[in-house]
């Protein structure tokens with residue numbers, strides 16, 4: 135099969151698009167640009183065409199597809215029950231990079247939704263995507279147009295790299311503006327819950343609509359087993375052949391300095407992903423000193439270091455650098471809750487253990503040591519997008535924090551709010567990136583009780599080299615102060631060694 139590439143033409147001259155739209159309606163697969171990434175499109179109304187999508191991508195059948203529509207008028211036959219919050223969200227963000235999970239219409243093929251009773255729908259803003267929807271006159275299912283396990287495509291060329299000769303049409307609408315896949319929002323949960331982070335953040339939604347949503351990294355409180363997240367999130371994605379490591383600046387460090395620090399200790403020949411400005415600075419610094427340092431290959435984006443620009447170039451950067459066959463790609467990281475989507479994709483591209491964002495502290499009763507550690511950690515780093523929680527191994531449920539623990543924290547200006555002790559569950563350990571116990575015995579207990587979590591459970595002493603942190607329960611305030619100080623150092627150590635120096 136020869137793949138026809140259709141370049142988007144000025145309005146009025148859309149014969150080729152009409153041809154592609156007709157072919158899609160009749161069962162063909164058409165790749166098309168959206169503002170997020172390129173999609174591999176087929177008619178949602180033709181089960182055979184939907185199956186073709188799974189076959190072409192090598193995608194597991196239980197990973198549901200997003201249905202693309204022109205407007206809310208087209209929800210009929212796709213969604214059975216429109217949740218009340220939909221209207222305000224649609225008004226504020228559609229068309230655009232926000233996907234809504236709603237109840238599936240019984241008439242919609244379950245192949246589309248991987249057998250789920252819910253369906254994801256999105257209203258793309260990209261003009262060529264809208265023109266194709268109009269020309270075809272059908273709802274279009276479209277996953278990202280990459281082979282499963284490859285970085286998502288943000289250029290027509292990327293689609294051709296993966297599918298040339300295997301699909302009849304690719305519409306070339308230039309580079310995707312956002313560059314990262316849409317935010318997936320579950321409207322069946324109350325409040326709505328972000329299942330996949332994207333350009334539209336929880337803060338954007340709250341600001342524009344006043345609707346509070348559960349952030350992607352936030353877990354529903356309570357002891358209920360959490361609802362299954364977006365099925366697609368469990369698969370490893372976005373992986374180039376090279377190993378990817380994230381470079382983050384330490385406190386008071388410029389990003390260029392962070393790259394230089396990492397380059398110094400790196401073996402082999404890494405390639406870099408960063409802004410042109412940072413690259414210029416690194417180049418100048420490298421040629422300043424030792425003349426014989428070979429310059430690493432770099433993919434740069436224009437302008438200064440900027441989260442949105444980095445996001446729109448990330449997948450092109452990973453694909454382009456990968457072609458040169460480096461063993462390692464060093465990519466710039468960003469802090470802060472608004473960087474969740476970018477950091478998520480980068481972490482998934484990495485074969486290394488995930489960047490530590492979510493820490494679980496464990497002690498015995500969850501009334502003194504672990505909730506103090508949680509409070510200190512969140513006080514310092516939550517604003518940056520990192521997260522701590524705590525639980526105990528032998529908990530009397532529902533206990534408040536020890537009075538002296540609260541006093542010791544208050545002296546540091548930290549208010550943990552009212553919280554109740556909770557029993558550790560294997561699920562919490564599995565969902566955390568790092569689990570820190572107060573003693574070696576607690577670590578060993580978890581290792582025995584949560585198979586498969588080896589490698590991410592460490593004791594305080596493993597991290598600080600200072601010995602266990604002992605239970606101050608029932609002792610006077612000075613004992614709690616000592617524990618607080620120990621926890622302060624522990625938290626600092628975690629941040630320094632595991633979060634910031636992830637890239638070392």
Ligand code: TXA
Nearest residue numbers: 170172173198252253254277278315316364365366367
């Ligand atoms: O930006 C995007 O969303 C792009 C463009 C082409 O629109 N599409 C895209 O599709 O990223 P895909 O198939 O690569 O990712 C769809 C994500 C997966 O994580 C999938 O598990 C999730 O959406 N999803 C789809 N239907 C769902 C449902 N009913 N419930 C929960 N998650 C769902």
Ligand code: MG
Nearest residue numbers: 277278286315
């Ligand atoms: Mg995808």
